[in-house]
Amino acid sequence: xxxxxxxxxxxxxxxxxxxxxxxxxxxxxxxxxxxxxxxxxxxxxxxxxxxxxxxxxxxxxxxxxxxxxxxxxxxxxxxxxxxxxxxxxxxxxxxxxxxxxxxxxxxxxxxxxxxxxxxxxxxxxxxxxxxxxxxxxxxxxxxxxxxxxxxxxxxxxxxxxxxxxxxxxxxxxxxxxxxxxxxxxxxxxxxxxxxxxxxxxxxxxxxxxxxxxxxxxxxxxxxxxxxxxxxxxxxxxxxxxxxxxxxxxxxxxxxxxxxxxxxxxxxxxxxxxxxxxxxxxxxxxxxx
Amino acid sequence: xxxxxxxxxxxxxxxxxxxxxxxxxxxxxxxxxxxxxxxxxxxxxxxxxxxxxxxxxxxxxxxxxxxxxxxxxxxxxxxxxxxxxxxxxxxxxxxxxxxxxxxxxxxxxxxxxxxxxxxxxxxxxxxxxxxxxxxxxxxxxxxxxxxxxxxxxxxxxxxxxxxxxxxxxxxxxxxxxxxxxxxxxxxxxxxxxxxxxxxxxxxxxxxxxxxxxxxxxxxxxxxxxxxxxxxxxxxxxxxxxxxxxxxxxxxxxxxxxxxxxxxxxxxxxxxxxxxxxxxxxxxxxxxxxxxxxxxxxxxxxxxxxxxxxxxxxxxxxxxxxxxxxxxxxxxxxxxxxxxxxxxxxxxxxxxxxxxxxxxxxxxxxxxxxxxxxxxxxxxxxxxxxxxxxxxxxxxxxxxxxxxxxxxxx
Numbered sequence: 076x077x078x079x080x081x082x083x084x085x086x087x088x089x090x091x092x093x094x095x096x097x098x099x100x101x102x103x104x105x106x107x108x109x110x111x112x113x114x115x116x117x118x119x120x121x122x123x124x125x126x127x128x129x130x131x132x133x134x135x136x137x138x139x140x141x142x143x144x145x146x147x148x149x150x151x152x153x154x155x156x157x158x159x160x161x162x163x164x165x166x167x168x169x170x171x172x173x174x175x176x177x178x179x180x181x182x183x184x185x186x187x188x189x190x191x192x193x194x195x196x197x198x199x200x201x202x203x204x205x206x207x208x209x210x211x212x213x214x215x216x217x218x219x220x221x222x223x224x225x226x227x228x229x230x231x232x233x234x235x236x237x238x239x240x241x242x243x244x245x246x247x248x249x250x251x252x253x254x255x256x257x258x259x260x261x262x263x264x265x266x267x268x269x270x271x272x273x274x275x276x277x278x279x280x281x282x283x284x285x286x287x288x289x290x291x292x293x294x295x296x297x298x299x300x301x302x303x304x305x306x307x308x309x310x311x312x313x314x315x316x317x318x319x320x321x322x323x324x325x326x327x328x329x330x331x332x333x334x335x336x337x338x339x340x341x342x343x344x345x346x347x348x349x350x351x352x353x354x355x356x357x358x359x360x361x362x363x
Numbered sequence: 364x365x366x367x368x369x370x371x372x373x374x375x376x377x378x379x380x381x382x383x384x385x386x387x388x389x390x391x392x393x394x395x396x397x398x399x400x401x402x403x404x405x406x407x408x409x410x411x412x413x414x415x416x417x418x419x420x421x422x423x424x425x426x427x428x429x430x431x432x433x434x435x436x437x438x439x440x441x442x443x444x445x446x447x448x449x450x451x452x453x454x455x456x457x458x459x460x461x462x463x464x465x466x467x468x469x470x471x472x473x474x475x476x477x478x479x480x481x482x483x484x485x486x487x488x489x490x491x492x493x494x495x496x497x498x499x500x501x502x503x504x505x506x507x508x509x510x511x512x513x514x515x516x517x518x519x520x521x522x523x524x525x526x527x528x529x530x531x532x533x534x535x536x537x538x539x540x541x542x543x544x545x546x547x548x549x550x551x552x553x554x555x556x557x558x559x560x561x562x563x564x565x566x567x568x569x570x571x572x573x574x575x576x577x578x579x580x581x582x583x584x585x586x587x588x589x590x591x592x593x594x595x596x597x598x599x600x601x602x603x604x605x606x607x608x609x610x611x612x613x614x615x616x617x618x619x620x621x622x623x624x625x626x627x628x629x630x631x632x633x634x635x636x637x638x639x640x641x642x643x644x645x646x647x648x649x650x651x652x653x654x655x656x657x658x659x660x661x662x663x664x665x666x667x668x669x670x671x672x673x674x675x676x677x678x679x680x681x682x683x684x685x686x687x688x689x690x691x692x693x694x695x696x697x698x699x700x701x702x703x704x705x706x707x708x709x710x711x712x713x714x715x716x717x718x719x720x721x722x723x724x725x726x727x728x729x730x731x732x733x734x735x736x737x738x739x740x741x742x743x744x745x746x747x748x749x750x751x752x753x754x755x756x757x758x759x760x761x762x763x764x765x766x767x768x769x770x771x772x
Binding site for chain 2: 083187288296339
């Protein structure tokens with residue numbers, strides 16, 4: 076394998092881990108609340124704008140501002156679930172779909188009004204640094220973002236396995252009637268879950284702001300990306316989101332390297348179609 | 364602001380220049396009605412090309428005041444194409460329905476073609492401010508006039524100017540790699556480069572052409588592939604933020620070409636490019652039509668523009684948008700009427716000697732194409748684009764090869 080190719084695969088792997096964290100939020104929300112968040116990418120873009128604003132106004136590095144942005148998005152997600160989505164949880168799916176698409180459109184146009192049409196990028200002082208490991212060149216920003224994404228994903232898994240709230244949320248996902256019978260406050264747990272999923276989005280947005288520029292049109296693109304990842308990995312599966320992100324990140328790089336760079340996005344969709352045909356539940360999803 | 368260093372021309376100077384131009388154009392034509400000409404301006408003010416569209420809009424905003432001084436009152440009706448072909452078409456219909464007597468636009472080639480079809484059906488003149496696809500003037504539209512070079516002309520002049528840069532600096536690259544956005548503009552430019560490159564006796568081979576999606580989140584693979592070719596010159600045809608992503612990756616991947624040169628595309632001379640990349644934006648070159656820093660009219664436009672948009676960059680989009688409105692107003696003035704038919708009859712005899720862009724008088728051939736535009740080489744210095752060639756309008760000397768990424772202060 077040539078060094079150039081190895082460098083590219085490493086880049087795809089690191090970027091894919093950040094994508095995974097973003098998709099994880101979508102997977103968590105769907106896995107528990109059973110609502111598909113069509114405003115997921117728009118919320119990611121919102122987090123990216125928050126990272127950009129904190130960097131420009133307070134010179135706060137996105138890695139430092141990440142907990143604050145995650146907290147803000149947690150609050151947003153919690154309030155959205157309590158104030159808006161809760162009323163639609165038991166309604167037909169198309170109504171949920173329309174509601175969240177409407178939220179997404181409002182977010183895109185709101186971003187356009189507030190931040191304008193230009194792309195906004197963050198240029199941290201170490202933004203152009205690279206580590207030389209033997210013949211490999213590792214982009215410092217991508218490495219830091221990937222390590223942070225992996226760490227947050229790990230913490231999230233620990234939360235769901237080892238905390239009472241996490242276990243209660245899993246109980247809601249596994250058996251809603253049973254959860255109600257034993258007296259769990261489902262509405263509250265749904266709101267917390269939507270908040271946690273949104274906090275993942277907030278963290279991923281802060282990290283993505285280091286890697287890519289944000290503009291109002293970023294939202295729909297990121298929604299699509301998150302959907303591809305979770306469908307490939309398995310909707311509702313946390314491990315699947317992680318695997319899907321890495322797979323999409325690396326496959327885009329390979330498609331760009333061996334075929335044509337302009338076919339990168341097309342290749343992701345080709346994988347999506349292949350998975351839907353061969354394994355509709357996704358790589359790590361459970362067959363229903 | 365750009366670093367134009369020519370002596371400042373005040374509003375009175377602009378008027379004098381305008382009067383001189385008017386004399387050349389034959390001011391003896393009957394005076395038209397005092398009503399301002401209703402100019403429908405179609406621009407991508409939101410969506411993927413919003414930055415360029417907004418830049419054109421800033422140019423348009425200062426134009427009515429200047430043209431009023433020249434006895435050519437215009438009333439602008441600005442519409443957003445939302446960087447969408449269907450929207451461009453429907454907005455064109457709406458502008459005409461609302462009384463626009465001439466349309467101007469639409470920046471993107473595909474949008475322009477859609478608007479041109481509407482104008483042709485309605486008999487309303489369309490003056491293209493910016494759009495390079497050659498087929499725009501090859502489809503036989505009777506109502507379309509373009510004051511912007513075609514992609515082949517952009518490329519021919521863009522490549523020829525490169526040879527001039529090598530000659531002036533005494534350094535020639537050994538091989539080049541070509542990266543281009545795969546949108547309408549980028550594809551048209553790529554077609555022109557691939558067709559014209561072998562005929563222009565360029566002193567370096569083009570070892571690979573890499574097409575990329577302008578909406579790609581990053582260009583790591585594309586730049587990695589370019590680096591792997593071992594080229595020491597990068598020809599880049601971006602169309603917006605993609606040039607920022609490309610340069611950022613070049614720095615990260617320690618790809619050190621002698622220069623990054625665009626043979627006629629936007630991106631590397633825009634405010635966001637300078638703001639985002641800082642010192643890494645310097646020394647990038649773009650060969651394209653540019654505002655003549657030594658023209659009295661461009662200096663007056665610069666002054667008016669600086670006053671109303673002190674933080675915005677004075678660049679090509681502003682100049683071409685101003686000129687498109689000037690062309691329409693001039694035709695109406697010579698026709699002595701704001702009637703679209705009368706303007707259409709006057710447009711083919713346009714001959715505007717005093718204008719703002721580098722090049723000869725604005726005049727149209729039988730296809731409605733102005734063939735007198737001329738490209739210049741602009742190079743970034745300290746976050747500003749300066750004309751470095753042709754020498755008769757140059758503001759600075761070209762620097763080639765560019766200092767390495769890490770050797771910059």
